[in-house]
Amino acid sequence: MAMEKQNQEPRIGFYVCHCGTNIAGMVDCAEVAHHVGTLPNVVMSKDYKYMCSDPGQELIQKDIAAHGLNRVVVASCSPLLHEHTFRGAVEKGGLNPFFFHMVNIREHDSWVHTDRQEATEKAKALAQAAIGRVAHHKALETKRVDINPTTLVVGAGIAGIHTAMTIANAGKQVVLVEREPTIGGHMAKFDKTFPTLDCAACILTPKMSAAGAHENIRLLSYSEVTKVDGFVGNYKVTIKRKPRYIDEEACIGCQDCIPACVFKTPKFADEFNEGLGKRRPVYIPFPQATPQIVAIDPNVCLNFKKGENGDRVVSDKCKKTCVEACGDKDAIDFTQTERFEEIEVGAIVVATGFQTYDATRSPSYGYGRYDNVYTALEIERLVNASGPTGGHVVMRDGKSEPKSVGIIHCVGSRDKKTNAWCSRVCCMYSMKLAHLLKEHTNAEIYNFYIDVRTPGKGYEEFYGKLLEEGVHFIRGRVGEVTDWAMTPEEEGKLVIRVEDTLAGMVRRIPVDMVVLATGLEPQKDAQDVRRLFNMSCGSEGFFLERHPKLAPVNTFSDGIYIAGACQGPKDIPDTVAQAGAAAAEVLALIDKGYVEQEPNTAFILEDECSGCKSCIPLCPYTAILFDEKTDKAWINEALCKGCGTCVGSCPSGSIVQNLFEDQEIFSEIEGVLAYD
Amino acid sequence: MEIKRTIKYQADRVRGFGREVMSVPGCEKLKDCIQCGTCSGVCPLSIYMDFTPRQVMALTREDFKNEVLASHTIWLCASCYACTVECPREIRITDIMYELKQRAIHEGVYPKRFPIPVLAQEFTTMVRQHGRVSEGLLVTKLYLKTNPIAALGMAKLGMGLMKTGRFSLKQENIKQRADLARIVATVDNESVKA
Amino acid sequence: MRYGYFPGCSLKGTGRAYEESLLPVMQHLGVEMVELDDWSCCGATAYMAVDEGKACALAARNLALAEQGGFAQVMAPCSACYLVLNKTQHFMQDYPAMRRLVDKALGSVGLKVSNDTPVRHPLDILLNDVGLDAVKQKVTRPLKGLKVAPYYGCQIVRPYSTFDDQADPVSMDQLLQALGAEVIDWPLKTKCCGGSLTGTLPEAGLRLSYILLKEAKKRGADLIATVCPLCQFNLDGYHDKIEAKWEPVRVPTVYFSQLMGLAFGMPANRLGLQRGFIPMPSLPRAEAVAA
Ligand SMILES: Cc1cc2nc3c(=O)[nH]c(=O)nc-3n(C[C@H](O)[C@H](O)[C@H](O)COP(=O)(O)OP(=O)(O)OC[C@H]3O[C@@H](n4cnc5c(N)ncnc54)[C@H](O)[C@@H]3O)c2cc1C
Ligand code: SF4
Ligand code: SF4
Secondary structure, eight states: HHHHHHHHHOOOEOOOOOOTTTTTTTHHHHHHHHHHHHTTTEEEEEEOOOOOOOHHHHHHHHHHHHHHHOEEEEEEEEEEHHHHHHHHHHHTTSOTTTSSEEEEEEIITTTTTHHHHHHHHHHHHHHHHHHHTTTTTOOOOEEEEEEEEEEEOOSSHHHHHHHHHHHHHHHHOOEEOSSSSSOOOOOOOOOOHHHTTTTHHHHHHHHHHHHHTTEEEEEOEEEEEEEEEEEEEEEEOOOOOOOOBOHHHHHSSOOOOHHHSSOSOOOEGGGTTTTTTTSSSEEEESOOOOOOOOOOOOTTOOOBBBBOOOOOOOTTTTOOHHHHGGGGGBBOOOOOOEEEEEESSEEEEOOOOOOOOOGGGGGGGGGGTTTTTHHHHHHHHHHHSSSTTTTOOOOOOOOOOEEEEEHHHHTTTOOOSSOSOSSSHHHHHHHHHHHHHHHHHEEEEEESSSSSOOOOOHHHHHHHHHHHOOEEEESSOOOOOOOOOSGGGTHHHHHHEEEEETTTTEEEEEESEEEEEOEEOOOOHHHHHHTTTTOOOOTTTTTSSSSSTTTTTTTTTTTTEEEESSSOOOHHHHHHHHHHHHHOOOHHHHHHHHEEEOOOOEEEETOOOOOOOGGGGGTTTTEEEEEETTTEEEEEETOOOOHHHHHHHHHOOOOOTTTTTTHHHHHHHHHHHHHH | OOOEEEEOOOSSSSHHHHHHHSTTOOOOOOOOOOOOOHHHHOOTTTTGHHHHHHHHHHHHTTHHHHHHHHHHHHHHHHOOOHHHHHHOOOOOOOHHHHHHHHHHHHOOOSSSTTTHHHHEEEEEEEEHHHHSOOOOHHHHHHHHHHHHHHHHHHHOOOOOOOHHHOOOOOOOSSSOOOHHHHHHHHHHHHHHOO | EEEEEOOTTTGGTTTTTHHHHHHHHHHTOOOOOEEETTOOOOHHHHHHHHOHHHHHHHHHHHHHHHHHHHOOOOOOOOOHHHHHHHHHHHHHHHHHHHHHHHHHHHHHTTTOOSSOOOOOOHHHIIIIIIEEEEEEHSSOOOOTTTTEEEEOOOOTTTSSSSSSSSOOOOOOHHHHHHHTOEOOOTTTTTTOEEEHHHHHOOOOHHHHHHHHHHHHTTTTOEEEESSSSHHHHHHTHHHHHHHHOOOOOOOOOHHHHHHHHHTTTTOGGGGGGGGGGSOOOOOOOOOOOOO
């Protein structure tokens, strides 16, 4: 039937959608419908309040039957949102779904213009272009491609771990890639978690070791993704395995090598403890690290000293006592180098988390200048029983306990000069730290806040609990932290100068310790990761979801999902919920078993191909092959992504791309130009 | 104890005042104020102000013209710009203070013998007429106009300045004073048109 | 290195010592400062408080004079002048209406301003045009053992910070170190000295000067080095009153240019050092360095 209709004269139906007032508020839809009704081949032209609604779709179907339509154009929102919907409606009406074209007069028009007259004219021009183009549309068939059922999860904080576990528990294979020597992310550093104050280690580490031991999870720690090829269902991913100078198969995690190191006392800043503790060149980040495999830091290990010419010179101070201690296991291997591994997966979940704001960017708070100004993450380690001080809260002198502490909220959040957004978790974690510091030291605690934001289950109650405990809450964004004294009680203290905005006066409050509640921001390399996985970012740099309400874990690339704080600041409950959602999306995709591919692929007109081969090296997907027998090039449809590069390059004009044929494009351009 | 009513009725406002201030170049962003108090927290003079800078922002935005223009705050502002560089909403508070000072002078609503607005006016008059400021002369005029008694307290400083060759009652002048007058007149003319 | 020199009113009055020291020091370094012909007052903070349009137009007159005089760059040593001239340029750039107003006003006396003459501070010029190496080469009497608190004040770092870090400027620190002095680390480098409030409202203004002096003294400074005539005046001129109200905090405050002159071996009285109230401590015995 489709073929018949194609050969008939085009009979086009046009529909312009009001989208409530989203479009109708700026575009005169009736006028657009009227104008399009006057164009050649247009049989009928209508405007309607919501084309995507059931009645809207039925309208199209009825008109196809009643008026013998064989082409349909809808002018409404972005094709990303509803192209699928309307193609479905056209198909239900009995036409090939590709006899349809969609015009975006919302994102491209009504939302970005302020002059109703001009916006209406623009809508008419865009519609006219579509009418010209759709007349040349052909019937096409979508292809089905099988899906590889293995999933890649990138980043193994609580988001990545939860996603991986959920998918693996459903019986599917997961490759979990983490760039640090251990999984766990930020949560592994916390002592307790708000609002319930349950012990972070108690709830996280069992999950970590379960993920490490799961038969369906292949854990690649200390590794990074360097290349992603392919498309939904069939990705080829290259993973860099960074050398940890330990044979991961051979190491049994006995850690005998660590005390055997020639550095008798730990000497180097320990990243896991935010630099508050020390470690040796051979180390394991923390006792429950997963995998239980040590790592050697080449920046400080004596075996990796560089000589003047940059060559490696082994210091004669090193007696390789670690190798000796390892003995028969023979797991230490100083010759290891970077390795690259290629894997194939069907779906990818990116869960690369966040980094905290660099407090030295707010110089008025004195971080880095005054010893006893701390970041919140440092305090997390300081109150932690397995932290550098065994949970004993002492200041940088190593002995005195603070008798008074000021916690400054919103450092690097809600500030146009640094990060404009609210980091969402700092109010709550500040109160958690206030509680813990009070518990540990019985100090006088002051919270300095702009607004206390507690929108979560049990959160406002937690705020109430803190008030009960006698923690001070002063509403005012701190002006500065300084060390000069005005009064005797200020001598030797850090002085916080702030307007107590509710009392309406400026105060100076001397404290022993200042804690900066630094905000959450995108990872330093978020832009690289974004490009790698072909995702988008919001203006702040967090990965962009496909739709903020209805597709919160999808990205604009099919088969690539996001979860956790890489999408925006969020707490653990929300992170885990999102991680579960991403896992469900992946499982739904894999379970279906196939994907339908847009038939916008290119093909070569064999008769016209001169066999010059100029197109072959240009194809970024190596989809073009050369047939030595016929002396002609041909395109592997399964590999073609429809980018169009070859089409423009063919000197004999013998490459054609479905949905972008010359006639279609030229008529579209003519349509726009004809309108003035 | 004097009991005063502190409630504000809508009628106590001067409608449109906030909008007017926010339409002046440099003052637009006042709209974005979140009342965080950073400006007051960093302001070295906020400890003497009747309203803190933050309160001045709130009062201005809410059309409390009379309260704002009569407040000491605008005159206590030393133009140190500490607030402007720290405000998380990038509000140019110092420029807003300038705008409010201008309005207070224009409407003549400042404490009569209060030296700061008087200094501002004497200063500008001197610049307009002579092109340059002669500090000794300016300060002398200021004290005579505001507080001749206090001038006595300054006598010692004045003597010291004289001794170190830094005090003179001579009026400095530029050559092109006519040019200055014309520039000023042109601006006046334009402003009236605007 | 040739600059149109905009002295401003203070450098001809209470801040004479600044000019008296800056001119020979710059000349010694091969920097040519040519005073703008018939310059007028920049307007300082007072004019902005009365009329923004006139303030800009009058300040812009000086920029136009510089262009007319064929100067590619202007040097403005006084902090208030430096800020007002820069601010005028910013306003003209950011607000077309202001630009039109200024054009019209200057046009009425046949002047034109293209607004592309950078207005620079001597510290900027010393660090970036002259270079610290060249400065070091001229040092014949290093200020060894002299503990100096570098005090930048407000207006050369706020609201615009064109050549130095806004929160923690270091240009003067580096310069003083190049002269051989020891620099005191203190958190008040850019805090307000009280500005003109020391005179108009001493109960508020003087406290700020007092705090600066007190802290400098407490941290062991022999003297405070400043870049601004008003700061110098405030920190030097009110010791009697400060003592009466609080406590003696007799730390001298001098211009950085005076210290440069001393380090270059120039005599104190040629650098206007006799004009301060709190006398500069005598330098550690001059150790002549092979020049
Ligand atoms: C001080 C502080 C206290 C907090 N306290 C609480 C609390 O008490 N309760 C609560 O609910 N929330 C709390 N939060 C919030 C909590 O940290 C986050 O909700 C949670 O960590 C988000 O988990 P995530 O897995 O998305 O990100 P992350 O924890 O940041 O994990 C991301 C992981 O991905 C890895 N990774 C990053 N990039 C790559 C890459 N390119 N390749 C491979 N791996 C990569 C990282 O190494 C890391 O392991 C707190 C936050 C802070 C800053
Ligand atoms: S600092 Fe800015 S946002 Fe905060 S109260 Fe002051 S003007 Fe408003
Ligand atoms: S510019 Fe004025 S209001 Fe702002 S901090 Fe300085 S003195 Fe206070």
